[in-house]
């Protein structure tokens with residue numbers, strides 16, 4: 330059914346302005362029948378942050394900013410859902426257009442500006458579905474006009490802890506544009522303050538010279554999708570060697586195939602997340618990645634993905650810096 334949905338919706342959604350297409354996708358997911366997801370291969374299960382993930386593939390923050398469709402996403406086969414970014418007050422974000430497809434690069438540039446319905450509305454939605462289970466994390470941020478950003482974070486973490494699966498475990502999401510000295514500091518502080526994990530990484534302000542859609546690439550904002558893969562994977566490996574096993578990493582950035590997922594895991598990610606590739610490949614990608622990971626485990630005689638997390642971290646950190 331998901332394949333049929335992709336075959337129909339992908340070419341259709343491409344005709345719409347990207348933000349309208351996103352809204353339509355959310356509305357479509359609201360209509361998804363309440364079917365049960367197919368059970369995952371037990372070998373794909375991951376234990377991290379004291380939680381049991383049925384599979385390692387999550388949807389990244391920014392797709393379901395206001396928790397409108399977390400259960401539909403879980404039913405589609407995601408092992409976990411990260412909603413948000415949620416700010417204390419509702420926020421309109423930047424003026425449109427603020428989302429751009431770079432088709433030939435299978436990339437996206439966005440400067441949404443944390444548009445969301447605000448903490449009260451999101452809390453109500455999450456409290457209403459808490460009994461359904463499934464791993465739903467909340468990504469929190471400060472309002473644009475905040476006078477005390479630290480206080481906002483503290484308050485939001487306290488607000489959402491009872492309804493979020495991983496906002497009691499607290500994870501720190503970093504930009505891929507940190508220098509290695511900055512990364513040293515961030516990992517050091519995360520370890521000393523007993524942060525539970527890190528999400529590596531957000532969108533990049535960089536514009537690789539290889540981008541084909543040069544005019545769209547000139548739009549201000551964060552770049553995501555395939556051209557982010559190498560840089561964000563390098564940052565996963567760099568964070569992994571610095572964390573020395575103190576906490577697990579969630580790897581995100583440009584994952585668009587089973588092979589890319591495996592590379593991210595071997596670089597140091599215990600869990601992975603997708604966003605931009607879903608625009609180009611459709612929701613069937615989730616099953617494709619799961620099938621590829623399961624068959625790799627079978628072929629190599631391994632019982633779980635944990636056996637290969639970080640296997641290539643040292644090698645990746647020795648490569649030339651991705652440009």
Ligand SMILES: Cc1cc2nc3c(=O)[nH]c(=O)nc-3n(C[C@H](O)[C@H](O)[C@H](O)COP(=O)(O)O)c2cc1C
Pocket residue numbers: 389390391392394413414428437439441443468502530531532553554555557581582583584602603604605606
């Ligand atoms: C349209 C869009 C909106 C996003 N909004 C958020 C957000 O609100 N908070 C956040 O932490 N990351 C946000 N992200 C970043 C993603 O969570 C992810 O880190 C990034 O896109 C890299 O993954 P990808 O290459 O698979 O898309 C957004 C990304 C996109 C494309």
